[in-house]
Amino acid sequence: MTAAGPLITAAELAELEAAVGRAFAGGDDRHLRVLGYGEISSVLAWDTARGPVAVKRLPPFPDRPRFDAYAATVADYLAALAAGGVTPVTTELASAAAPGGAVVAYLVQPILPAATLGPRRLAVAGGDEVEHVLAAIVERAVAVVDGRRGLDAQLSNWAIDGERLVYLDVSTPMLRDDAGGERLDGEVFLASLPWALRPVVSRFLLRDILATYYDPRGAVLDLLGNLHKERLARHLPVGLAVAARHVRPAITAAEVDRYYRADARSWALLQRLRRLDRAWQLRVRRRPYPFLLPGPIAR
Ligand SMILES: Nc1ncnc2c1ncn2[C@@H]1O[C@H](COP(=O)(O)OP(=O)(O)OP(=O)(O)O)[C@@H](O)[C@H]1O
Numbered sequence: 438m439t440a441a442g443p444l445i446t447a448a449e450l451a452e453l454e455a456a457v458g459r460a461f462a463g464g465d466d467r468h469l470r471v472l473g474y475g476e477i478s479s480v481l482a483w484d485t486a487r488g489p490v491a492v493k494r495l496p497p498f499p500d501r502p503r504f505d506a507y508a509a510t511v512a513d514y515l516a517a518l519a520a521g522g523v524t525p526v527t528t529e530l531a532s533a534a535a536p537g538g539a540v541v542a543y544l545v546q547p548i549l550p551a552a553t554l555g556p557r558r559l560a561v562a563g564g565d566e567v568e569h570v571l572a573a574i575v576e577r578a579v580a581v582v583d584g585r586r587g588l589d590a591q592l593s594n595w596a597i598d599g600e601r602l603v604y605l606d607v608s609t610p611m612l613r614d615d616a617g618g619e620r621l622d623g624e625v626f627l628a629s630l631p632w633a634l635r636p637v638v639s640r641f642l643l644r645d646i647l648a649t650y651y652d653p654r655g656a657v658l659d660l661l662g663n664l665h666k667e668r669l670a671r672h673l674p675v676g677l678a679v680a681a682r683h684v685r686p687a688i689t690a691a692e693v694d695r696y697y698r699a700d701a702r703s704w705a706l707l708q709r710l711r712r713l714d715r716a717w718q719l720r721v722r723r724r725p726y727p728f729l730l731p732g733p734i735a736r
Pocket residue numbers: 472473474475476477478479480491493526546547548549550554593594605606607608609
């Protein structure tokens with residue numbers, strides 16, 4: 438919460454949730470203003486009395502203690518990032534009670550200007566600027582990431598404004614406790630997957646996917662691989678040179694391509710399964726589908 442009060446009031450949150458509920462019921466989000474699609478959910482712009490804010494709907498929490506634990510993890514993650522030299526954008530959580538003791542919650546942030554977002558910046562940048570931006574991201578990623586503090590360093594998670602870099606993707610806090618266990622409640626977050634997939638993902642895939650982000654070299658490899666998805670592969674040679682100054686063994690173009698192809702395949706498969714699951718829930722079971730899925734993603 439800022440000195441001037443929260444970014445969104447309880448009444449505004451209720452209106453937002455009603456509008457999102459209409460999208461869930463029909464599987465149609467055309468009346469919502471989408472700022473960006475992530476792999477897990479959509480980020481919307483929502484008008485408040487004090488101007489528009491960015492809102493990210495979280496998976497529903499079964500009860501208040503589960504939500505409180507998540508809120509504490511987000512707060513610790515924001516502090517851990519800052520302590521490691523990564524400035525997170527101002528982030529608040531807004532929540533409301535739902536039927537049956539459940540909690541609906543949104544992560545709320547100021548809207549960062551579109552022209553400052555990483556992919557847009559690198560789409561128009563040339564020469565030294567490309568190196569400057571990639572070096573700033575890589576430096577921060579290798580400084581903050583260790584076995585207990587993870588980061589998804591992909592371009593789409595940063596806003597760059599002159600010398601200032603802010604990090605926006607904090608809805609999936611990657612923090613591990615002393616015993617090496619995830620602080621994030623896997624059960625709550627895996628609820629966005631078709632139920633038949635959940636045990637497999639949680640037992641086999643999740644640790645592997647997350648391992649990349651808890652390893653400095655892995656986080657940089659993922660950032661470089663993602664340049665393909667962003668159609669910015671022309672900046673790969675600069676990215677490889679920057680990375681070579683920070684990680685050992687040096688990352689090669691062939692390794693980036695291999696990594697990206699495998700990564701793109703698994704995410705594309707997951708999105709297809711989720712769209713099928715949504716169709717099943719809406720059309721066959723006639724139940725609202727409580728997630729905003731991204732449209733087709735070019736990979
Ligand atoms: N505060 C913001 N201002 C403007 N645009 C934003 C903001 N937050 C997110 N976006 C847009 O939405 C996209 C997805 O956001 P974000 O990275 O938080 O979600 P995500 O990748 O789905 O995260 P996760 O996979 O951890 O759920 C961003 O890349 C950006 O384009």
